[in-house]
Amino acid sequence: MDELIAKLKTQIIEQLNLEGxxxxxxxxxxxxxxxxxxxxxxxxxxxxxxxxKNYGIKIENPAEGKKIFAxxxxxxxxxxxxxxx
Amino acid sequence: xxHKHCVSTKMKINITNYCSxxxxxxxxxxxxxxxxxxQVPFNEFIKSTYDLNASPYMKFFKMDDLCKLAFLASEFxxxxxxxxxxxxxxxxxxxxxxxxxSLDTDINYYNTVKDFPSPSLFVYTLPNIMLGEISIRxxxxxxxxxxxxxxxxxxxxxxxxxxxxxxxxAKAVIIGWVELLNDNxxxxxxxxxxxxxxxxxxxxxxERLYISNH
Numbered sequence: 321m322d323e324l325i326a327k328l329k330t331q332i333i334e335q336l337n338l339e340g341x342x343x344x345x346x347x348x349x350x351x352x353x354x355x356x357x358x359x360x361x362x363x364x365x366x367x368x369x370x371x372x373k374n375y376g377i378k379i380e381n382p383a384e385g386k387k388i389f390a391x392x393x394x395x396x397x398x399x400x401x402x403x404x405x
Numbered sequence: 406x407x408h409k410h411c412v413s414t415k416m417k418i419n420i421t422n423y424c425s426x427x428x429x430x431x432x433x434x435x436x437x438x439x440x441x442x443x444q445v446p447f448n449e450f451i452k453s454t455y456d457l458n459a460s461p462y463m464k465f466f467k468m469d470d471l472c473k474l475a476f477l478a479s480e481f482x483x484x485x486x487x488x489x490x491x492x493x494x495x496x497x498x499x500x501x502x503x504x505x506x507s508l509d510t511d512i513n514y515y516n517t518v519k520d521f522p523s524p525s526l527f528v529y530t531l532p533n534i535m536l537g538e539i540s541i542r543x544x545x546x547x548x549x550x551x552x553x554x555x556x557x558x559x560x561x562x563x564x565x566x567x568x569x570x571x572x573x574x575a576k577a578v579i580i581g582w583v584e585l586l587n588d589n590x591x592x593x594x595x596x597x598x599x600x601x602x603x604x605x606x607x608x609x610x611x612e613r614l615y616i617s618n619h
Contacts, residue, residue, distance in 0.1 A: 362528055366524055
């Protein structure tokens with residue numbers, strides 16, 4: 321799980337152009353939206369693309385998104401639950 | 406080229422500030438602020454200039470190149486100014502134009518379509534997004550417009566800006582020419598407002614400033 325979390329941090333920084341943010345700046349339990357990393361709705365779409373591109377996972381039910389993309393840990397748990405880690 | 410006179414008003418509308426970015430050189434009111442070698446890639450030039458001169462704005466690095474260019478020029482143009490506070494948010498207008506619209510980003514976006522279409526590129530496939538980025542940053546809520554011309558149209562821009570002020574739709578207008586395609590990047594922004602200082606907003610002057618900072 322730790323390895324996947326580290327990989328996700330790097331992929332998110334790259335995919336979302338989070339200039340000046342390093343993997344160490346992000347805690348696995350930081351909220352990605354709102355007061356945490358401060359991501360916006362376009363970033364949410366980019367995270368959906370990231371999951372599909374890098375892990376072959378399609379989010380079929382948009383309602384799940386809020387839970388899946390709450391934190392990096394929740395993303396990693398979702399990827400693991402799909403057997404794609 | 407012979408210019409027609411702009412819409413006449415009794416007010417004195419002047420260009421009080423202007424800024425240009427071209428060939429890795431930034432000028433403010435005609436004075437060179439920063440120059441980098443021409444071989445320095447655009448992205449590197451923009452990033453290093455932003456890091457050194459602009460106040461932190463996390464969204465900057467998510468913008469496309471056209472927006473970054475316009476945004477950075479606006480940061481220099483409006484440094485130490487707070488137009489929204491001075492005049493009121495809804496009285497600041499933006500009037501921009503260029504030749505290539507958002508074609509540079511359109512091409513970049515199209516290249517992602519074959520694989521995974523990029524949402525963050527898609528949102529920049531309209532040239533007027535740069536007006537939104539500058540407006541959000543500076544809390545401008547006035548009328549704004551974007552035009553695509555073959556070349557810089559001083560007559561048109563001058564008349565439009567003068568009309569906005571004459572009709573009291575705006576107290577200040579930022580007139581911008583921001584062009585970017587492949588290796589050609591240029592931004593020329595000027596601030597027009599009622600003032601005793603600066604250069605009179607007439608087409609000859611606007612064109613002269615554009616050419617001399619080009």
